[in-house]
Amino acid sequence: MVKLLSAGALIFIFSAPVLAVEYEDHSGMLMDHGDGHLMDMAGGMVMGQNTATLPGGCDSISETKEVTVHAGHKYAEKFPGRMFAFDTQEFNFKPCTKLTIHFINEDNVRHQWMMHGLPKYLYPKGMFHLEATGPAKISGTLILPPGDKTYLVHCDIAQHMEKGMKAQLKVGKGDGDLPSIPGLTAYVVPDDYKGSLSTVMAAVSAAAAAAAPVVVAKPTAVADKAAPVVQQSKEDSVISGVTVIGLAIGLLLAPFLAKKFKGMSPSEVVATIFDLLRTGIELAVKLLSDLVKRVISNKNKILPGS
Numbered sequence: 001m002v003k004l005l006s007a008g009a010l011i012f013i014f015s016a017p018v019l020a021v022e023y024e025d026h027s028g029m030l031m032d033h034g035d036g037h038l039m040d041m042a043g044g045m046v047m048g049q050n051t052a053t054l055p056g057g058c059d060s061i062s063e064t065k066e067v068t069v070h071a072g073h074k075y076a077e078k079f080p081g082r083m084f085a086f087d088t089q090e091f092n093f094k095p096c097t098k099l100t101i102h103f104i105n106e107d108n109v110r111h112q113w114m115m116h117g118l119p120k121y122l123y124p125k126g127m128f129h130l131e132a133t134g135p136a137k138i139s140g141t142l143i144l145p146p147g148d149k150t151y152l153v154h155c156d157i158a159q160h161m162e163k164g165m166k167a168q169l170k171v172g173k174g175d176g177d178l179p180s181i182p183g184l185t186a187y188v189v190p191d192d193y194k195g196s197l198s199t200v201m202a203a204v205s206a207a208a209a210a211a212a213p214v215v216v217a218k219p220t221a222v223a224d225k226a227a228p229v230v231q232q233s234k235e236d237s238v239i240s241g242v243t244v245i246g247l248a249i250g251l252l253l254a255p256f257l258a259k260k261f262k263g264m265s266p267s268e269v270v271a272t273i274f275d276l277l278r279t280g281i282e283l284a285v286k287l288l289s290d291l292v293k294r295v296i297s298n299k300n301k302i303l304p305g306s
């Protein structure tokens, strides 16, 4: 029992580092490249960092706020059809707030917390942006402009916003809502769950059936259409030719066989039949090989012209 318990304890101790997710903390690793652009060798990035310069219209910093935003696949689970999300879909702050975002990416892919529409004289391209390949934590600070405005916050990695990583940040009262924010506003392109799989498949096959005659009617299909027709008639002539040859052989052989089998013992008749069959098979093989040669040579004749 003691052995069993100690073995269990050992397994627990050794599995602990595997179970625990280690977040790479980029704080203190970032190098300042100027203009609010900070980067480190581990791929952490802050752009549009502004800890001191007041935007035009702000007499002073109204408030100092810190928020932690989590990003990851698991936060999208409550939004049907979405793949990635932030844990918060809407942020509200007073104008001229000095805001520090602690961004925690919980996925093993790259995510961003990217804010758009900021004054370009202060924020390059009007953006403030945190980015890290997860699991990782990265922090950045900006000073929000004055006035009531709604800002887009998203992850700009290809398709991550479309798959749900989208939020809005309202300064003051904001100036409306943005579309396609999971759980908050209607999707621009709503998912359609009305059809069952069977109705969808029926629609697909109906569409395919409707499309089929169009393909045949296309001018480019004429050549393709012509080829099988030629082959078809050739096959027909082959069958009728073989039939005619068979009939002719049968008619020619009938009196010959009648003469041959006269006065033979049953075993001699069987032996003769097998001998004749062998000759017949040999003849058929020769005919077939001739036929194949003819078809191949015909194909060679057709190919350069087509």
Ligand SMILES: [Cu+2]
Pocket (backbone or CB within 6 Å): 084, 110, 111, 112, 155, 156, 157, 160, 165
């Ligand atoms: Cu992302």
